């Protein structure tokens with residue numbers, strides 16, 4: 216895949232239909248674009264993995280990962296797992312970001328994508344019709360064994376981490392951690408703590424536990440995430456979110472969040488950073504994201 220594949224994701228999604236994926240229009244965005252829910256694999260499979268990408272439309276690795284997963288799943292379906300995937304949760308805002316990407320994409324171009332609204336933070340509310348449609352589509356599954364919401368992190372970051380919803384099967388967390396660790400190039404460290412401060416609990420280096428609020432207690436004033444929604448409705452063995460960075464800056468290893476944000480701001484404005492950075496190629500990002508998902512999927516089928 217290429218960054219510019221973002222410009223024609225709909226046709227890439229449609230292409231998987233000819234190869235056996237079930238592509239459903241599960242809703243229409245406010246501006247009239249199709250919202251797709253795609254199912255791949257045996258309808259009667261014993262296990263279900265659900266992936267939602269693009270709840271934050273400027274974190275474009277999510278939709279690219281989802282479509283690349285779809286492409287490989289139609290080529291090589293898993294015998295015992297059905298995958299349900301929403302590759303683009305916010306088609307209108309993703310379209311704006313895609314149309315601003317130049318032909319030759321640089322790190323700075325990616326950092327300058329800015330069209331984003333918080334579908335993740337408002338997932339359980341009726342603020343966005345896209346969230347209502349995705350919730351409705353998810354309720355159609357009898358069970359969900361694992362759930363992923365695909366995000367990217369603060370772009371230039373000291374290292375890599377993922378969030379895991381509280382209550383996850385520890386064997387799945389362990390398999391995800393060992394799968395990702397084995398697949399990581401040496402220059403990408405797994406972080407020892409959450410730089411955002413959201414999680415205080417380290418399950419394994421780079422795997423931080425996230426408390427999930429009770430969905431019953433959530434309302435329009437007190438909204439909840441897709442992880443809270445899925446957790447409440449299906450009690451899966453694993454719910455998680457990726458926070459993939461675009462570049463690693465080792466000098467930020469002990470930095471406070473404000474310093475990490477400052478570094479991102481400077482680079483966005485000037486194209487330079489006072490600390491050396493190393494970009495993570497799109498292929499490497501895709502491979503890490505896929506490893507996370509397939510490690511967990513493998514774990515639930517061997518339980």
Ligand SMILES: [Zn+2]
Pocket residue numbers: 271274335366367
């Ligand atoms: Zn995000």
